Amino acid sequence: SSEARFTFNIDRGGTFTDFYVQEHEHGKVVKEYVFKEHHPKGKEGPVEGIRKFLQQHTGAKSDKIPVHRIERINLGTTLATNALLEGKGIVTQCSLPPGFKISFESKTKRGLTSL
Numbered sequence: 001s002s003e004a005r006f007t008f009n010i011d012r013g014g015t016f017t018d019f020y021v022q023e024h025e026h027g028k029v030v031k032e033y034v035f036k037e038h039h040p041k042g043k044e045g046p047v048e049g050i051r052k053f054l055q056q057h058t059g060a061k062s063d064k065i066p067v068h069r070i071e072r073i074n075l076g077t078t079l080a081t082n083a084l085l086e087g088k089g090i091v092t093q094c095s096l097p098p099g100f101k102i103s104f105e106s107k108t109k110r111g112l113t114s115l
Contacts, residue, residue: 004030005071006054010046012077017045021053024071033057046075 009020016036023031037052039045050073051065060066082088 003058003069005069006057007072007074008046008050008053008070009074010049010076012046012075012079014079014082015039017049019049019053023057046073 005024007022007024009022011018016038019033019035019037021033021035022029023033033053035049035053037045037049039048047065050070051063054060054066054069058066058069
């Protein structure tokens, strides 16, 4: 199909969700969009932002998200990052399969944690 597809790069914050969207045609980025979606308590900013964006840019008429128009979704959250930096998180365990390497350091109230 020659319909444009979109890559959504999303940062979910506490009150706002930030979006950087790339429009692809024939495997090439042809347009870029940046916008912010306010999400009141109980609302999912990423889902609502994707739904509204695709309605505006593809002509989708229903509340169903036309998933065939989504190339990829990259989602990050400042909620977890801020909790980690402020030492407000809870004790968490990270289990990884054999051979999987990760490099992570966190400054906590108890000192520096390293994986």
